[in-house]
Amino acid sequence: MTNTSNALNTQTNNTITIARPDDWHVHLRDGKVLKDTVTDISRYVGRAIVMPNLVPPVTNAALAKSYYERIMAQAPSAHFKPLMTLYLTDNTSTEDIIAAKESGLVYAAKLYPAGATTNSSSGVTNVDKLSDVFAAMQSVEMPLLVHGEVTTADIDIFDREQVFIDTILAPLVAKYPNLKIVLEHITTKNAVDFVIAAGDNIGATITAHHLLYNRNHMLVGGIRPHYYCLPILKRNIHQQALRAAATSGNKKFFLGTDSAPHVQQAKETACGCAGVYSSFAAIELYAEVFEQENALDKLEAFASINGATFYQLPVSTDKITLVKKSWQVPATMNFGDDVVVPVRASEDILWTVEA
Numbered sequence: 001m002t003n004t005s006n007a008l009n010t011q012t013n014n015t016i017t018i019a020r021p022d023d024w025h026v027h028l029r030d031g032k033v034l035k036d037t038v039t040d041i042s043r044y045v046g047r048a049i050v051m052p053n054l055v056p057p058v059t060n061a062a063l064a065k066s067y068y069e070r071i072m073a074q075a076p077s078a079h080f081k082p083l084m085t086l087y088l089t090d091n092t093s094t095e096d097i098i099a100a101k102e103s104g105l106v107y108a109a110k111l112y113p114a115g116a117t118t119n120s121s122s123g124v125t126n127v128d129k130l131s132d133v134f135a136a137m138q139s140v141e142m143p144l145l146v147h148g149e150v151t152t153a154d155i156d157i158f159d160r161e162q163v164f165i166d167t168i169l170a171p172l173v174a175k176y177p178n179l180k181i182v183l184e185h186i187t188t189k190n191a192v193d194f195v196i197a198a199g200d201n202i203g204a205t206i207t208a209h210h211l212l213y214n215r216n217h218m219l220v221g222g223i224r225p226h227y228y229c230l231p232i233l234k235r236n237i238h239q240q241a242l243r244a245a246a247t248s249g250n251k252k253f254f255l256g257t258d259s260a261p262h263v264q265q266a267k268e269t270a271c272g273c274a275g276v277y278s279s280f281a282a283i284e285l286y287a288e289v290f291e292q293e294n295a296l297d298k299l300e301a302f303a304s305i306n307g308a309t310f311y312q313l314p315v316s317t318d319k320i321t322l323v324k325k326s327w328q329v330p331a332t333m334n335f336g337d338d339v340v341v342p343v344r345a346s347e348d349i350l351w352t353v354e355a
């Protein structure tokens, strides 16, 4: 099959060539494990929006710069570029936003409602405290990335995203009509519907695991901690809505793995951490979903075009090729002095990226 100048992807039944994908939401962690996460992600991913939920969090341009330098010190592949993010707290100032923008390294700021997820204890307790910060972000055109879950004890964990959209996100979108917002790792039909109905300034990332799995995978026949992530896997109708959105080609939806490794002991315990490690095989996992939905022709839009367009960055001119060839994921993977149990551990992944 020949490529035409305006159709970027080339496809047969068993291979597909697309522009180099980016990952618009990933956790690379820090310290000894950085070598492992950076090696895995930089195998073929171009740009990655790097989450700032370290301990302590990445709250200003200076911290973002030193984290950037620690990532680059791992000697990632030449095509890899980390795009840094700022962690918003109750104390973030408009000066922090301006300095971050001027650094040229920070591409977005992340809103973690305090207590919502891993390392979010320094997060924002009340978005009203950040009015000036959001106004500054709107004026310097810095996207706001949102972990969209409320944290109040009276709200059921399966409803946290929907309640966040209704009570916090919708008013925020109304108050800052030009602020670019990415609702990260969406998990519900409510989120899909909200994003579709909103203006072009509102987008969403979708993880591979929320496309491949629903809460039955986590809970039927025994509790499986390696499926536990936040926002938590929802029921099948939500999974179907996510699959429809991702494979639709709609420019508002783009690839964000939310790959979030935790050591094996921290997952396989009485109170296990939230997070799924997936970035070692991101595009291969998404390709399974797109093939199942008969939408391999939309994979490039989701993985390589829509996110770049949202962030006003050029689409990569490099290409990668996926081949329909299965391989077995190891039971564990190196993670500093420890190991992580990756998504699909000891099972097959159906696609392979050609070296």
Ligand SMILES: NC(=O)N[C@@H](CC(=O)O)C(=O)O
Pocket (backbone or CB within 6 Å): 027, 053, 117, 118, 119, 147, 228, 229, 230, 231, 258, 260, 261, 274, 275, 276
């Ligand atoms: N997604 C997760 O379950 N965990 C993430 C945090 C996050 O993205 O919310 C982590 O940092 O471990």
Ligand SMILES: [Zn+2]
Pocket (backbone or CB within 6 Å): 117, 147, 184, 185, 230, 231
């Ligand atoms: Zn999150």
Ligand SMILES: [Zn+2]
Pocket (backbone or CB within 6 Å): 025, 026, 027, 051, 185, 258, 259, 260
């Ligand atoms: Zn995340």
